[in-house]
Amino acid sequence: MFDWLVVGAGFAGSVLAERLASQRGETVLVIDRRSHIGGNAFDWYDEAGILVHRYGPHIFHTNAEAIVAYLSQFTTWRPYEHRxxxxxxxxxxxxxxxxxxxxxxxxxxxxxxxxxxxxxxxxxxxxxxxxxxxxxxxxxxxxxxxxxxxxxxxxxxxxxxxxxxxxxxxRVPTRTNRDDRYFTDTFQCMPAGGYTRMFHRMLAHPKIKVMLQTDYREIRKVIPYRRLIFTGPIDEFFDFRLGKLPYRSLRFEHVTLDRPRVQPVAVVNYPQTEAFTRVTEYKHLTGQQHPQTSLTYEYPTDDGDPYYPVPRAENEVLYKRYEALAAQQTDAIFVGRLATYRYYNMDQVIGQALAAFNRIQKTGAPALSLARGAAG
Structure with missing residues (x-):
């Protein structure tokens, strides 16, 4: 019997799992249907030995000192300003x-x-x-x-x-000066060893167990647990009983070239031409020295894993109906971009998860609509 079942090993699930284990001494089972931890922030060394992001570039930036202090327990940082x-x-x-x-x-x-x-x-x-x-x-x-x-x-x-x-x-500013930074947050850095290494450290607590390539629907009645944290799509949790919420997905094309550098900056957008939206060259982000370079081309699509909730009024109406169902659950908390149908940055998801944990600390048990809106 686990104290908590956490569905999803991305930021929301991993932060809450770490806090519940380290601060409350409770047992946590973290599951994810993918073959890796880290959610969409997962990075790995490709066949050429270049550190790349499997799901497109993830740039960490925030104005919240508390979030930096929290993550700094699990990583050192490489200063990086995104252009x-x-x-x-x-x-x-x-x-x-x-x-x-x-x-x-x-x-x-x-x-x-x-x-x-x-x-x-x-x-x-x-x-x-x-x-x-x-x-x-x-x-x-x-x-x-x-x-x-x-x-x-x-x-x-x-x-x-x-x-x-x-x-x-x-969320996209227009500037009349020459500031060409994409973000202006006070803290702009990349995990020095990559995101995946940071997640491994976060989930290394002896009271945390991780099961990958595991679907919640297949094990929810098999593995006993007392309370649930769900970070997946909220409509999927309820078996789409009110209809499917629209999500936008991405298809990624990863290539390695026999050149040390291709682009002058990490990301080039293509608003007028090409089927892809942007091209990312990762060595700008990581500072890695290598005779070759690896890039990712992004192609948006309606098919595939859900990445972005589609911000339209009718979708918000449908989400509110699912939110009402979630509020009726007595043993579950819904946290994260997909579970709360919001396009949050990484630091906002972390803030949302930490806020949910603080409420658990105050109440001693899950209170269900805690997670929504905590990112601020």
Whole structure:
């Protein structure tokens, strides 16, 4: 009899398993249907000996000192500031849009003040900001929206930005200075030994057992446990009784080339051309020295493992119905991106899991709707 069954060995499940074992001395069984721990943050050394991310680039960044302090128990860090270029009109320009983006794209020599006026002249007046399109055209105008956002978003989500929640593009800033960092968080680093090594250390507690290639539905009535933490898709937990929640998936093409370096930065986006959305070259992230280089091409798709909840109003309505079912469970907590149908960053998922654990500490038992909204 385990005290806890944790479904999913990604950030949400692993953080809670570690806390329950180390802080409460309780026994935890962690299961995952995949053949590895770490969820989508899993990294490994490919056949060439290059450290790569199996499910696309995962860049750790946060403003939360408590989350850094927590993870630092299991890893040291390599400083890294993420930079992304977009191939637009045949040119590689910084994204998010900044002063250099505009000057290179249009052959100008604007100052920051002049760029602000440049954008003011192009912005469209939007009476009510409701969609992803509204956010962008109301900030940079329709021409830049079409060059940078419309095609990329269509590929990424399978629908036009006008049909997606404003949250999709609201998180992408526009800068009038030359800051070309993708993130501006106070802490931007990569686990020095990779994510998988960090997860191994997190799950190394003697009261934690891990079973991989294990489906919850196949063992839930076989292995005894007292309480449950579920980090998978919430609609799957309820056997899709209200219908399937839409998720967007990705197909990855991993290649190794006999060259030391291909791209000037880790990630290049392709909003106008190609079937893939972006190409990642991992040696920028890891700092690894190697005569070859490995890259990943990402192709969004509706088929495959669920990665991204699709942010549309009708999907939120369906999720709320599943959330109501979850609230009726007396021995389960739902945590993580898929279980709470939210597009969270890694640090937000960790924060959500730590907040759920703190509530367990206060109550002594699971309280069911604890996890939702804890990321803040």
């Amino acid at each position: 992304v270029l977009a191939k637009v009109d045949g040119k590689l320009v910084p994204i998010p849009i900044n002063l250099d983006t505009i000057n290179r794209l249009y052959g100008l020599d604007l100052t920051s003040k002049q760029m602000e006026q440049f954008l003011v002249e192009r912005r469209e007046s939007v009476e009510e900001i409701r969609t992803a399109e509204d956010v962008v055209v109301g900030t940079v105008g329709r021409e830049l929206y079409e060059k940078f956002f419309q095609g990329y978003t269509r590929k990424q989500w399978g629908v036009d930005p006008s049909q997606l929640s404003k949250s999709v593009t609201a």
